[in-house]
Amino acid sequence: MKKPIILILAAVLLLPFLVRPAIASEIWLFAIFGLGANLLLGYTGLLSFGQATFFGSAAYIAGWMMKVHGINAFLALAAGVGVGAASAAVVGYLCVQRSGLYFIMLTFALNQLFYFTAYQWTSITGGEDGMPGVPRPVLLGIDFKDPLVYYAFVSLLFLISLYLMRRIVESPLGKILQAIRENEVRAEAVGYDVPRFKLLAFVIGGAFSGLAGVLYAMLFGIVPLESIGFVFSGNVIFATLIGGSGSLYGPVIGSFVFIWLSESMSTVWARWPLLLGVAFVLVVMFLRGGVVEAWTRFWSWRSSKQRT
Amino acid sequence: MSKLSRRDVLKAGAAAATLGFPAIIRAQSKEIVILGLWDQTGAFADVGPINDRGMKMALEERNMQILGRPIKYITRDGATQAGTSTRRTEEAVDGDGAKFVIGPWSSGVALAVSEVAKRKKVLHLFSGGTEDISGARCHRYSFQWAASPYTAAKTVVDSFMKANPKAKRWHLLVADYAFGWSVEKYIKEVGKAHGLEFVGADRHPLGEREFSNYVQKAAANKPDAVAMINFGGDAVAGAREIFNFGLTPKVPLIMTWSSGVEELVQLSPEIRQNCWVGSNFYYTADTPGAKAFVKSYQAKFGNPPGYAPSASYSMTRLLLAGFDKAKSAEVQDVIKALEGIEVNDIVGRMRMDAATHQNIRPYFFMRCKQKAAMKHETDFADIIATGDAPLPKEYGACKDIGGF
């Protein structure tokens, strides 16, 4: 699968020349978020409606530590990953005990719980107003205030995340998760401790979400309340599914589509979320593999035409 | 209703292109770029489009030019969310070269945008319910157009008591956020001089829709007056419930910090009976500026302007006056020009306090009309008083506006 990597590398290099570095950074960090979410959604078959819980918690806590305690960038990243993983461990532990409907509703309820707690705890989170004043600390002497420098930082972390996620899904762990997705009962019968593996998927996904969260806080200098809210959880689901949950690269494409669409469409038609909803429904009904599936289908159609 | 026209499709193409080109290539150095951060989605989705109207009107009065240079007016949807608003403001500053920002409508989000203004060193004008922009979070780049909550509280309490001297027992219904608490504090302060007794004060979460429980509590206290300190949808929901439970019209309802038209239009004449409304602007204001503005707005859009377009209109005119006085379009020059500036505006006389960047100006108090007395659909109320007592120095939290 050499081709996608080349395309992605090209995209990373060219993007800041096509769109503003801040938007480009946001696309890659949202892609990291999507990679984490897709480990659960696509690979393990767990519909988690509360991914923003980990993203937002990491953003708030790491952001607060940077703002109040002035930690450096490396510690901030570690904090983000750590908080993401830890919150996912807690939520995951509670949720994997249930399945199906109950699981889904529990992820939703816990997300709401975190959200309303952040909403009420105004002394730390600022409540509705968000937590402003998050700095971009220095790392190894590099100052990240310049948008292009920060972009390089974010895209590098994205490439590392992509590589890591690829290793994970191609590893035995990845295979086990997919086996759980295909047939949970059989996986259990074969001898795998299914709840434990589900929990692991949560934690890893949470770590990625947490990384994305702290990068988000540093990018905008503010942790808004919506970053821990249900709408945000919904956004990553929209993006991942539209991109294609069956593929490693789906979330990346989905992130592109979602963020680019929301930026360009919002100035044209205020009701553009309607189009997002329609696109999502069409994907769910007719093109479950998302853009990735459309793309591969197109190419195989193309090559079959060429053969005749 | 909105339709996608050919123009919109072209705009989409242009937007996609603008998304693509770095500022270096695109920004023409002659243009002065002004950003109106007006929400099209989210909680204030209904206000964004009319904010835009007011701002455009003010700019068109000058033929989209100032100091002999063309004005480029751009708008962005802040989605009534802090993250989206700050992001789009930064993009407008970095990518479109915006140096002057007006908006947004939500006070919480405005605080976040104010941080961006400070960081990016662009001028920021805002109207809304927060003391902090001219108080604890004051800085050189942001200005507060709306009256101070103290001015509002004093105008409301004094004028209401003048008309209802016997209504001493008050019940307060307060939105649970910093602004709500400030107004509550000032009402209680000013109320002392009138010998008011506060028989109850309940705080409700922002965005609350189930007011029945609070209203029952209020009713149980048997107040002489109920004063609400909230805004927008909360105020509408609260007023409606207060009527449903039969508190109004027997007991007067005071809407302390109302947008006026935008909220009153969502109620019906029956609900509005015995409502007393404090607002930053109401279209029957008796000033030459207001009369001219209302006339041209009405001619253009068929109904009188509410608070939202009036505020954006006035803020834009204030900004333009700043350009005139500074004779320069450099951000720091305009800021210096605005500090201490005095203008005659739609609200009357306005003076921008240099030390706090707080606008010293009248606040309006209205009494809602009975259905039979309404001469037309939007004839909601009469202005019965104005007040412009500024915030006393001992309450001011802005100790040092800082430098550039």
Next chain:
Amino acid sequence: MSFVAAQILNGIATGMLYALMGLGLSLITGILNIPNFAHGALFAIGAYFLVSSALIIGNFWVALLVAPIGVAILGLVIEYAGIRRLYAAGHDYQLLFTFGLALILSESIILIWGPVGSSYLPPEILRGGADLGFTMYPKYRLFVMVAAGLLVFATWLFLEKTRYGAIMRAGIENKEMVSLLGIDIKMLFTVAFALGAYLAGIAGALTAPIRGLNPGMGPDMLGIAFVVVALGGLGNLLGAIAAGLIIGVAQALVAAYWTEASTVVIYAVMAVILLVRPQGLFGIR
């Protein structure tokens, strides 16, 4: 004491509406096995349909009859054209369909009716308050309490006493058995969804004169509906009714004494129930 009684009365009134919402959602969840994310939007559409049809027809009572039927028809279309098509793809995709649909419906509301909220007064005879001795209570809310109560009772009767109702209850328990008995399972799903939509629609229609119209009213209600269903037990219909009342009363009492905590408490309760007693307060394992 009369203050507490008044708060409880109010809690029961809102609780009845919650029960209606929960009942509809529980039915759909129980039979179709998906949490219907579009349930809040259906509630909102019920409210909007009521006001629009009342303006066109000129009569509140007729509109109250007509509007929920409109929502039920919408539910029928949604189930037939959308959810049913995804039967083979599995529950997850049916759920995701309702999720995307919720967005489409709420944006459509703004597209059709605009973003500005509005008020709608109840009909003349139901305006104003009734003196109940211990408190003054709005007549319209009393009406809603009675109407919702009757609807809940009627639904219960249908489910308990009619043959098709029994089939539906069996469908919640054991779908394979039901289809083995030769009953058209697909039709069962469609009827269940339409009935659930009807209940959401009439809850919305009844609410319009209390809360007015607002594009955001859907998502607000969806959260509560989920909590009700979780508390009552997914698919447990009596449980949903009881849960709705409990939450309504609890909200009223919490609002009276500890206003800031209300929403956190609700979701904490939901999480705890799903963890500790997933069959809900009233279900049997």
